[in-house]
Amino acid sequence: MTTTETVEPYALFRATVVRTSQVTPRLRRITFRGPDLAGMASAGLDQRIKLFFPPPGHDEPVVPEGENWYAEFRAMPDDVRPAIRTYTVRDFRPDALELDVDIVLHGDGHAGSGPGASWAGRAAVGDRVAILAPDARHTPILGYEFKPPADTAWSLVAGDETALPAITAIVESLPSGRQALVFVEVDSLAEVTPMPSAADVVLTWLSRAGAPAVGGGLLRAAIGRTTFPQGRPYAWLAGESSAITDLRRHLVNERDIDKELVYFSGYWLLGSAIE
Numbered sequence: 043m044t045t046t047e048t049v050e051p052y053a054l055f056r057a058t059v060v061r062t063s064q065v066t067p068r069l070r071r072i073t074f075r076g077p078d079l080a081g082m083a084s085a086g087l088d089q090r091i092k093l094f095f096p097p098p099g100h101d102e103p104v105v106p107e108g109e110n111w112y113a114e115f116r117a118m119p120d121d122v123r124p125a126i127r128t129y130t131v132r133d134f135r136p137d138a139l140e141l142d143v144d145i146v147l148h149g150d151g152h153a154g155s156g157p158g159a160s161w162a163g164r165a166a167v168g169d170r171v172a173i174l175a176p177d178a179r180h181t182p183i184l185g186y187e188f189k190p191p192a193d194t195a196w197s198l199v200a201g202d203e204t205a206l207p208a209i210t211a212i213v214e215s216l217p218s219g220r221q222a223l224v225f226v227e228v229d230s231l232a233e234v235t236p237m238p239s240a241a242d243v244v245l246t247w248l249s250r251a252g253a254p255a256v257g258g259g260l261l262r263a264a265i266g267r268t269t270f271p272q273g274r275p276y277a278w279l280a281g282e283s284s285a286i287t288d289l290r291r292h293l294v295n296e297r298d299i300d301k302e303l304v305y306f307s308g309y310w311l312l313g314s315a316i317e
């Protein structure tokens with residue numbers, strides 16, 4: 043008899059909020075736990091996952107399972123279908139079956155901020171979500187992008203607060219002896235968090251001093267006036283889409299960095315909800 047099993051790169055896991063903490067005034071850490079997480083994997087770094095948030099008034103998200111789950115999901119009535127948003131694994135502790143996700147409370151953190159920020163603003167112990175994340179049975183782990191070539195001489199890591207979980211994990215992972223220039227744009231200096239590393243890191247925090255998160259060009263201006271180290275770079279950029287596209291253009295067109303050595307991702311787009 044043949045028993046067939048197929049393993050997809052990603053699987054759906056259910057988990058419950060077991061702790062919440064305010065990392066900074068605008069960054070809320072949600073710790074999830076659940077037996078399902080025994081089957082999850084994370085590559086660390088900028089590992090992305092998708093969270094399914096139940097609509098207000100529902101205790102847990104209704105997510106169809108099985109092969110055609112996505113088509114069934116799309117066909118669900120609007121008032122039942124969960125919102126899906128993308129986040130980063132800030133820390134995964136498989137032994138404790140615990141996962142930390144740090145969520146930016148943009149807007150006022152309530153209605154109008156989008157379903158992700160408003161769910162995070164009101165999240166309480168016992169709330170339940172579904173998580174689309176790498177399946178531990180699948181090799182390789184997918185869904186992370188920080189992949190500097192072996193001959194990288196120095197790294198440029200830059201982004202806004204939505205990229206802070208990824209940037210912190212990336213910087214923590216850099217080896218001793220690696221040079222890195224790190225730039226993080228935040229709402230105010232109250233958002234500054236520790237970023238330990240064995241590497242030789244020059245970290246610059248850029249404060250918007252409460253100004254809107256779009257159009258200021260703080261990252262572009264600060265990086266534009268920075269003298270880069272010698273040798274082959276690797277750049278990782280993530281945050282508000284127009285700022286990151288502009289920054290990538292600067293690196294490739296004005297600083298002559300090979301575009302293959304610049305990873306960039308628009309983590310959010312003004313006026314748009316990105317699943």
Ligand SMILES: Cc1cc2nc3c(=O)[nH]c(=O)nc-3n(C[C@H](O)[C@H](O)[C@H](O)COP(=O)(O)OP(=O)(O)OC[C@H]3O[C@@H](n4cnc5c(N)ncnc54)[C@H](O)[C@@H]3O)c2cc1C
Nearest residue numbers: 129130145146148156157158159309310311312313314315
């Ligand atoms: C790979 C990846 C990893 C990510 N990791 C994280 C993470 O770890 N933590 C995190 O907080 N976010 C992260 N994000 C960004 C997050 O997915 C978006 O900010 C998302 O739009 C939040 O959903 P929402 O429901 O709160 O708002 P939405 O419903 O998507 O948007 C509602 C409105 O809010 C605006 N908006 C969305 N985000 C912001 C913001 N940060 N500041 C100001 N206005 C905003 C939109 O432009 C829109 O007008 C990540 C995105 C990607 C693609």
